[in-house]
Amino acid sequence: MKGTNRILFFDQISISDIAKVGGKNASLGEMYNKLNPKGINTPNGFSLTADAYRLFLEHNMIEQQLNDLLFSLDTKQYSNLAIIGETSRTLILSGTFPTEIIDEINEAYKKLSNDCGIKNLDVAVRSSATAEDLPTASFAGRMESFLNISGEKQLLEAVHLCYASLFTDRAIKYRHDMGFTGMDIAISVGVQQMVRSDKASSGVAFTIDPDSGFQNAIIINSCWGLGENIVQGRITPDEWIVFKPTLLNNHLNPVLKSRCGKKEYTMVYVDKTKSVSAEKTIINRDTLLEKQDKFSLTHQEVIQLAQWCYKIEQHYGKAMDIEWAKDGLTNQLYIVQARPETIHGKGRKQIREIFTLKEKGKLLTKGIALGDKIATGKARIILNPRDGNQLQKGEVLVTDITNPDWDPVLKKAKGIVTNKGGRTSHAAIVAREMGTVAVVGCGNATEVIKNGQEITVSCAEGKEGHVYEGILKMEISEQDFSQLAMPDIAPMFILADPDRAFELSNYPNKGVGLMRLEFAISNAIKVHPLALIEPEKIQDEQVKKELKELTKEYEDGKNYFIDKLAEAVSMVAAAFYPKDVIVRMSDFKSNEYANLIGGMYFEPHEENPMIGFRGASRYYSDFYRKGFALECEAMKKVRNEMGMTNVKLMIPFCRTLEEGRKVIAEMAINGLTQKENSLEIYMMVEIPSNVILADEFAKLFDGFSIGSNDLTQLTLGLDRDSALISYLFSEENPAVKGLIREAIRAAKRKGIKVGLCGQAPSDIPAFAKFLVEEEIDSISFNPDALIKGIENIIDAERELVKQ
Numbered sequence: 001m002k003g004t005n006r007i008l009f010f011d012q013i014s015i016s017d018i019a020k021v022g023g024k025n026a027s028l029g030e031m032y033n034k035l036n037p038k039g040i041n042t043p044n045g046f047s048l049t050a051d052a053y054r055l056f057l058e059h060n061m062i063e064q065q066l067n068d069l070l071f072s073l074d075t076k077q078y079s080n081l082a083i084i085g086e087t088s089r090t091l092i093l094s095g096t097f098p099t100e101i102i103d104e105i106n107e108a109y110k111k112l113s114n115d116c117g118i119k120n121l122d123v124a125v126r127s128s129a130t131a132e133d134l135p136t137a138s139f140a141g142r143m144e145s146f147l148n149i150s151g152e153k154q155l156l157e158a159v160h161l162c163y164a165s166l167f168t169d170r171a172i173k174y175r176h177d178m179g180f181t182g183m184d185i186a187i188s189v190g191v192q193q194m195v196r197s198d199k200a201s202s203g204v205a206f207t208i209d210p211d212s213g214f215q216n217a218i219i220i221n222s223c224w225g226l227g228e229n230i231v232q233g234r235i236t237p238d239e240w241i242v243f244k245p246t247l248l249n250n251h252l253n254p255v256l257k258s259r260c261g262k263k264e265y266t267m268v269y270v271d272k273t274k275s276v277s278a279e280k281t282i283i284n285r286d287t288l289l290e291k292q293d294k295f296s297l298t299h300q301e302v303i304q305l306a307q308w309c310y311k312i313e314q315h316y317g318k319a320m321d322i323e324w325a326k327d328g329l330t331n332q333l334y335i336v337q338a339r340p341e342t343i344h345g346k347g348r349k350q351i352r353e354i355f356t357l358k359e360k361g362k363l364l365t366k367g368i369a370l371g372d373k374i375a376t377g378k379a380r381i382i383l384n385p386r387d388g389n390q391l392q393k394g395e396v397l398v399t400d401i402t403n404p405d406w407d408p409v410l411k412k413a414k415g416i417v418t419n420k421g422g423r424t425s426h427a428a429i430v431a432r433e434m435g436t437v438a439v440v441g442c443g444n445a446t447e448v449i450k451n452g453q454e455i456t457v458s459c460a461e462g463k464e465g466h467v468y469e470g471i472l473k474m475e476i477s478e479q480d481f482s483q484l485a486m487p488d489i490a491p492m493f494i495l496a497d498p499d500r501a502f503e504l505s506n507y508p509n510k511g512v513g514l515m516r517l518e519f520a521i522s523n524a525i526k527v528h529p530l531a532l533i534e535p536e537k538i539q540d541e542q543v544k545k546e547l548k549e550l551t552k553e554y555e556d557g558k559n560y561f562i563d564k565l566a567e568a569v570s571m572v573a574a575a576f577y578p579k580d581v582i583v584r585m586s587d588f589k590s591n592e593y594a595n596l597i598g599g600m601y602f603e604p605h606e607e608n609p610m611i612g613f614r615g616a617s618r619y620y621s622d623f624y625r626k627g628f629a630l631e632c633e634a635m636k637k638v639r640n641e642m643g644m645t646n647v648k649l650m651i652p653f654c655r656t657l658e659e660g661r662k663v664i665a666e667m668a669i670n671g672l673t674q675k676e677n678s679l680e681i682y683m684m685v686e687i688p689s690n691v692i693l694a695d696e697f698a699k700l701f702d703g704f705s706i707g708s709n710d711l712t713q714l715t716l717g718l719d720r721d722s723a724l725i726s727y728l729f730s731e732e733n734p735a736v737k738g739l740i741r742e743a744i745r746a747a748k749r750k751g752i753k754v755g756l757c758g759q760a761p762s763d764i765p766a767f768a769k770f771l772v773e774e775e776i777d778s779i780s781f782n783p784d785a786l787i788k789g790i791e792n793i794i795d796a797e798r799e800l801v802k803q
Helices: 017-032 050-060 063-071 081-094 099-116 152-165 167-176 299-316 386-392 404-410 426-435 497-502 519-527 530-534 541-550 557-576 589-596 625-642 659-669 689-690 696-698 708-716 724-726 734-751 765-772 783-802
Strands: 007-009 045-048 122-131 145-149 187-193 201-206 217-224 238-243 255-259 265-269 284-287 320-326 333-340 351-357 361-370 374-381 394-398 417-420 437-440 454-457 463-468 475-481 490-495 512-516 582-583 647-651 683-685 702-709 753-757 778-781
Touching: 007 017, 007 099, 007 217, 007 255, 007 386, 017 045, 017 099, 017 122, 017 187, 017 299, 017 333, 045 122, 045 689, 050 063, 050 099, 050 187, 063 081, 063 299, 081 152, 081 167, 081 255, 081 557, 099 152, 099 187, 099 463, 122 152, 145 152, 152 187, 167 404, 201 299, 217 299, 238 557, 255 299, 255 463, 255 557, 299 320, 299 333, 299 417, 361 417, 386 404, 394 404, 417 454, 426 437, 437 454, 437 463, 490 497, 490 753, 490 783, 497 519, 512 519, 512 557, 512 778, 519 557, 530 541, 530 557, 530 625, 541 589, 557 582, 557 625, 582 702, 625 647, 625 659, 659 683, 659 696, 683 689, 683 696, 689 696, 689 734, 696 702, 696 734, 702 734, 708 734, 734 753, 765 783
Parallel strands: 374 394, 394 417, 417 437, 490 512, 490 778, 512 582, 582 647, 647 683, 683 702, 702 753, 753 778
Antiparallel strands: 007 045, 045 187, 122 145, 122 187, 201 217, 201 320, 217 238, 238 255, 265 284, 320 333, 351 475, 361 437, 361 463, 374 454, 454 463
């Protein structure tokens, strides 16, 4: 057909046409023309331009009325928002289309159908505002889309509804928030061939971690059927985290982490034999149980999607928010939308508020944490956005789901708690955009939380958000590292929770000096490794049931342990790549191992586990050798299969030289040979014998890490957990400092790296100065102590220069 100013096919559109067709359609045209030839599938379509919308307004003589309505908005309390929205939409829907627009839509639809070889082609009809997807504003989700539209009558109806959706309450409110006034925003409507994801899967992807702004990750969410369930937060999707630096290397596995979501509902087409309106062309059904427990994409499909997302990001030169779909008839993947990511695209903050919960209360529910803040207030259970006026200032919204209709309500909420939704759902994006504390996907929030109940919503404890009973004490502090210099001595992290790694990588640092495996095992795996190796020894039926549920995706429970531990370590290794990440092999005490699922069937009882069967002595023992082999397999997967050679391994509580030799030999038996593939093996210096024989230990190991807590208690012969003698515990004791000094000097004599892990260098400036004077290579801090620790090191280095 001949081109007009009112209809443009995708091959006539580029990213420079936002003023004509809006951000969404401009991006589709750009991808269709520039990326389709590179193998990135984008379905064909056309756009009804902003000129057509303006002609519609002119034809019905309603532009001035709409303009007056918008300028009458109460911009303080929004008390008349609902009536303005309803009146505006009524004006639009009461209007009629000029004949020339109807004819041009029908002609374009017929051409698209013919090009696709299908009569009355199924299409998606999407709104695209002309100010949409600017770096500081995204109208995404504020206006309507209509799926599975077919036939001229249904198509015209869908276009009419798209025009009306420019005046939804949420779109009007957002328009004001973004500084747009009156009628300075127009609307274009995109008409695109439907991908038959109702018979397969679909979802969203971000080329940046939407929580932390970490730039080296691609986050992919997926569900069965149409992807609206993810966008609207109705379900908990499958999720994959893919690492960009290894993505294009076909010899490495770039998938850092995968999580099988419940995918509670599946959105599909309605029966085509029934005559329905454009608003009723899709239906949501309960997902079959066997499909809830099955991933909705294969591993290879995840990698293909991630590679496409990476290329799209490279093409646009910015982080992108992408929608994709898989056609169940052809098994082909398609990109159906791409827009700039508008939260972290604004730039990284250099001042960070740190929220710390100072007490714990009764846990009511938990879910996915958005952000890292804490909110307190009365809970207000609201199940319909029309009842949003019930939410009072300072209250926490508790609901089943949050979709774009909730936007005006969400902006009043002090916190948000939902039963359903993933961390890349539209509701999650809006919560981050507003900086609102939110815990989504709890499952039972509206059941266990009472209306009017005082609660604390905490997102400051990792990726898992917690909702506690009562108003709990918290502390808010600020960390400003915008002008913070990096000292000569390397400041590194002590890190336990892998879920915080992306966020913490934004801090000034030289890597991770100590990653503890215990947290990953107790939180991500939960099971004693020997219970997975010898499940026949488990007698308790309840324990058997728990093991079966946790390992349901695996034929062999050992692979469950290997995969989950590898995921935890790879998340940290990727976050700080290519900086060093020193991973300490497991250092549970026997009583702590016994607390893992199934652990009571394997662990001995010890009177003093702190100086008992722990660390190196377990690894080569007949008792735990098979469990240690699983840890080694996980580390081998991280380094060799995933390419994270920045991971170094560290052995804790190695009492004797003979133990050191045995552990290194045991690791080699399990495929972790020292120096091979640049593998370095460190040792924790935490026992006086380690210092007395430091020159000999330095011949065995590639580096030392001084564990000041254990070294202090074993040097002074005290239990650091005993309140009765806690006043004696001090790293500044001359005996302790003498051992630390000798350990550093021995490492220097033998030419190996040496660091220290502990709280003292951040709490005690004089102790930091002591370590600087001894020329230690690195000091590792807990996240909340890092900035203060760096400041102490810098002060000590400056003072040393003056001397």
